[in-house]
Amino acid sequence: MRISVTEAKGQLTELVRRAEAGDEVILTRHGHEAVRLVPVTPASNRKARRALLEAVRASGAAKATPGPDAARSQDFLYGDDGLPG
Template sequence: MQIAVSEAKGKLTSLVRRAEAGEDVLLTRNGKPAVRLVPVTPKVDMARRMAAIDRAIEAARTHPALPGPCAARSQDFLYDENGL
């Protein structure tokens, strides 16, 4: 979508939402492309990600899974006489 900067002033919130949703938003000045609105991608913090994985692994070690019903019968819990 292309829109003039002067017109975009009153529609900024809507244009930002559209750009965040993945739509290509191009602002023009005197009919020439001036600015493109693009969503900011979050920066991946690998240290925090690895710490979360380590916590999940440790939690799995300290709290083992409890025995439950046989997986072969799991469909009994999903389906009834009316389907899913």
């Protein structure tokens, strides 16, 4: 739903209810999108999301295999004289 800031002033309570229900509410100024109303995520969801991200990071770090660092990863392409081999 798109609505001008001027019109939204009288309907703020209803617009907040709609945003909380999942509707996309965009406020416009002079016909251009200015603001989107979105519900605040409860802290418990943020904690769960953070825990999931940490688990994914730990899993990725455990699967990483040692190898040449990025500065040396392409050395096999060049000969001792520094020219493409």
